[in-house]
Amino acid sequence: MKYGQFRPIMQTEATLAQADVSELDLVKRCQAGDTEAFDELVTRYRTRIFSMIYNMVHNEQDAWDLAQDSFVKAWKSIKRFRGRSSFYTWVYRIVMNVTIDWLRKKQVKGVGAEFDDAIQAKQIDPASRTAPKADALPYETMQRTEIRARIDSAIAQLSPEHRAVILMKEIEEMQYHEIAEMLGCSIGTVMSRLFYARKKLQNLLRDVYENV
């Protein structure tokens, strides 16, 4: 039996019915140079893409810039899209490459205060969307902000590749073979990375998930 082949390729933000017909049509129009069609595709997936990048980099401005870079890259190479996967799967691969490259460069530059910066930014940002709703109790608000900060801190300690794998598996609920395809590595590598990422996060977040 092969692992990770229980369900078809990942669901997109749009429904499959929409994707089947109009997404392909939109892609064809994009390939003919229609920027409005590309705008439509961006509108469909921008929030999901942004959210995934944000979970990787923990900074809204960086996530915004990386999402922009990814979509521009997608536009530039749209003619090479052959339709073997959904547009979202294709663009998601670009997003992951752009984000992992950026994280690697950031690590090389030795920016070690990533997490502290992110936490401070969140603490002083009253408009943060990560904060609970305004009607939440102050204690709950504080608690959830703290939990989010702990999670971000733990994820920030993972390598870019491990971050990508754990988020793709746990948040996007992707299968091993989908992750492997997107990251350009073997299924075994994905499973191995998942093993170490989980171990590390379990050590760092045990008290959080035990007490929540």
Place this chain on the structure above:
Amino acid sequence: MKTFEEKWTAWLDGQLTGKELLEFEASLPDKAAAELEKRDAKKLGALLKRELGMHAMANEEFFSHQLRERIARENVEPGRERLAEVSTWWTIRRLFWTGTASLAIFLVFAVFVMREKNPAEQSQYLSQILNARVDPVVSPNATISMFEAKEDRVTVLWTEGLQSLPADYAAK
């Protein structure tokens, strides 16, 4: 699946079945501890899913607007790049022709001007030798050649056929 890590991950995610599942569970030294860790992993997954769900993007429309503008700019830029490429090419070609022309001028100068200069020097040298004759009465077949290096302040007299060395060196 070869490594323990791969089998463990597949077991955690419930993707081990049949013989593989039985073999893996039999290989675990402490199955109770492993089950506990499996529960931990599930809790971790649930925590991540709950807390890292969709992170809303502020100003979505502005995001698209900014992207549209950037793409419009990017569409123009390839054209600009081509112009720049052509411009560079012309510069290179111009440099090539300029270099070739310079080389040709140098060769012309070397062939005609420098060649003109050498005979002049040779002619001066020969005139010195021709002038350096001794008295034909005393030594009818004698010759004196003079080599002079002005920069080094050295003069060499080369004599042949002398019957006797003239008192005044007889060089004319």
